[in-house]
Amino acid sequence: GESVGLHLPTLSVQEGDNSIINCAYSNSASDYFIWYKQESGKGPQFIIDIRSNMDKRQGQRVTVLLNKTVKHLSLQIAATQPGDSAVYFCAENTPMDSSYKLIFGSGTRLLVRP
Amino acid sequence: DVKVTQSSRYLVKRTGEKVFLECVQDMDHENMFWYRQDPGLGLRLIYFSYDVKMKEKGDIPEGYSVSREKKERFSLILESASTNQTSMYLCASSFPSAGGMYNEQFFGPGTRLTVL
Numbered sequence: 001g002e003s004v005g006l007h008l009p010t011l012s013v014q015e016g017d018n019s020i021i022n023c024a025y026s027n028s029a030s031d032y033f034i035w036y037k038q039e040s041g042k043g044p045q046f047i048i049d050i051r052s053n054m055d056k057r058q059g060q061r062v063t064v065l066l067n068k069t070v071k072h073l074s075l076q077i078a079a080t081q082p083g084d085s086a087v088y089f090c091a092e093n094t095p096m097d098s099s100y101k102l103i104f105g106s107g108t109r110l111l112v113r114p
Numbered sequence: 115d116v117k118v119t120q121s122s123r124y125l126v127k128r129t130g131e132k133v134f135l136e137c138v139q140d141m142d143h144e145n146m147f148w149y150r151q152d153p154g155l156g157l158r159l160i161y162f163s164y165d166v167k168m169k170e171k172g173d174i175p176e177g178y179s180v181s182r183e184k185k186e187r188f189s190l191i192l193e194s195a196s197t198n199q200t201s202m203y204l205c206a207s208s209f210p211s212a213g214g215m216y217n218e219q220f221f222g223p224g225t226r227l228t229v230l
Contacts, residue, residue, distance in 0.1 A: 034218060043118070043204055043221035044157075089156065102219065104149075106156035 023090035032093035118222035133192040137205030146188035
């Protein structure tokens with residue numbers, strides 16, 4: 001079936017470096033994508049989203065890139081900080097029957113080394 | 115700020131018990147969702163609701179039921195808890211989708227349920 005996956009389950013980066021978390025999606029009809037951050041013991045928290053009519057969107061220290069040609073989504077975090085340590089999920093809004101469904105990936109754990 | 119609260123952070127129950135997980139949101143969202151989260155499996159949708167007294171099955175509804183008597187409250191019920199229902203349960207809410215496109219879902223802190 002259609003699914004959202006992540007290439008790297010764990011990513012370790014040095015504090016101050018940039019982080020890139022990748023996500024592959026399989027449904028070319030998906031039209032909206034979200035990145036969530038989940039810290040230990042907490043629920044997922046919205047970071048940034050992007051519509052399929054865009055290929056890049058920037059927030060504060062975060063950038064999401066969408067490559068529809070290869071169905072790839074990435075989250076870039078600039079100047080990674082210890083507080084960025086968390087599990088990051090991508091989610092895709094995909095058509096299903098007569099409605100839409102939000103499908104979540106399994107997550108990538110980001111570890112920030114001091 | 116949107117706030118989604120769940121009645122318990124940690125819960126321990128015995129096999130066969132009836133379990134109620136409560137979720138309340140304060141942003142007048144029409145949509146509410148229940149997920150379970152297990153290592154390596156991501157978030158899996160159990161049930162969702164688009165309106166009061168309305169419910170739809172998600173991907174893994176077996177062994178669960180839900181209740182939405184008021185707009186702000188969405189309850190997940192385990193009729194007879196089993197050990198394979200040990201998991202993290204997450205509630206979420208959102209505004210209704212426009213033109214089929216989902217809006218951002220806001221999550222509660224989760225309830226870690228252990229069934230012995």
